Amino acid sequence: MRTKLIILSVLLLLSQACREIHVKTVIKNNGQILRSYTLIRDVHENGARVAAHNNLNEDQLPNLFFPVDTSWKAETHIDTVKNKKISTYSKLFQNKDALQLYYDTNQYTLKKLNPRLTLNREFKWLKTINTYSESMDQIFRGKENLNFFTKTEKSNIENDNMNDTLQKKYERWVAYHITDEIAYTVQKFSSKEIDVVDWKKIMYERIKMSDNNNPLKENNPFDFPELKEKQKELDLSDFDLLIETIEKYSGNTLSDATKKQIQTSLEKKMEIYMGLYTDKLFYTVQIPGKIVSSNADSVKGNTAYWNMSPFIAGTPFKMEVVSEQSNAGIAVTLGAILIIIVFIWLIRRKG
Structure with missing residues (x-):
């Protein structure tokens, strides 16, 4: 018998084809990152609405390309109009290092592509510059071509x-x-x-x-x-x-x-x-402040959107977004405090 590569895996994937997976990253002002995956697929089972649940058992963990374990919050419902089953899995990470460590220490489908992320915050007098990036290696080696x-x-x-x-x-x-x-x-x-x-x-x-x-x-x-x-x-x-x-x-x-x-x-x-090839992946990054530059497919407000590039087969995939936050309020507050201090000092000096 001749060996065919991943035939069983392909059949399994095709049996659940046309899934949508929405990867959302919400960056908070304190550096925390809320990561969520929303899985949308056709409804195959009979019955009405599926009750939301907050706990995952080991046998409930889905293949979302990224790691999810029982510590994640899970919510599921049925869209009866579109006949879709929608499941969202979310977890709050204390900082980008915690999320990167989670990538590095767990097993999941895309681990071979070495997912990595960066989050930098540069504080200036009147503004803060936030820079976020997330990238993956190409699937197959060779020239990008x-x-x-x-x-x-x-x-x-x-x-x-x-x-x-x-x-x-x-x-x-x-x-x-x-x-x-x-x-x-x-x-x-x-x-x-x-x-x-x-x-x-x-x-x-x-x-x-x-x-x-x-x-x-x-x-x-x-x-x-x-x-x-x-x-x-x-x-x-x-x-x-x-x-x-x-x-x-x-x-x-x-x-x-x-x-x-x-x-x-x-x-x-x-x-x-x-x-x-069979699933569709969409990425969303919500970042504090106003987005001033990105390589996103589209931007709306402080949120950037990407579709997974089909060229990841032979080209690295990278998402980049930069935002600016005004620090004018902080400057005004510090100025007011300074004025009060000077005022008190002048009063005491006269006294």
């Missing part, structure tokens, strides 16, 4: 407005990055240096051939159509074939232990990709 697309194509991909031709082009772009990830992983886990240059070259050639002259038969980011020559190099979900071709072109045999390590690493990365 976004010049593979035109400006219009990038916009259409970001806005989920792809026709069949652009969809196939995007899948080829992902395939190049998966190929680089596989090459890196083989070299990382092998006990000796493995030369994968020739293997990568033939893989690139096969991917390039999978264009309009050899159209994809199915909307699948890993499987490519059968070609008359060297079809083996094209099926990026067939782990056994991938290993066979790597061994063939490198002239090396990989141990069973090494193959297992490579397979496990690849499955985790592909699970992330398929998860983000």
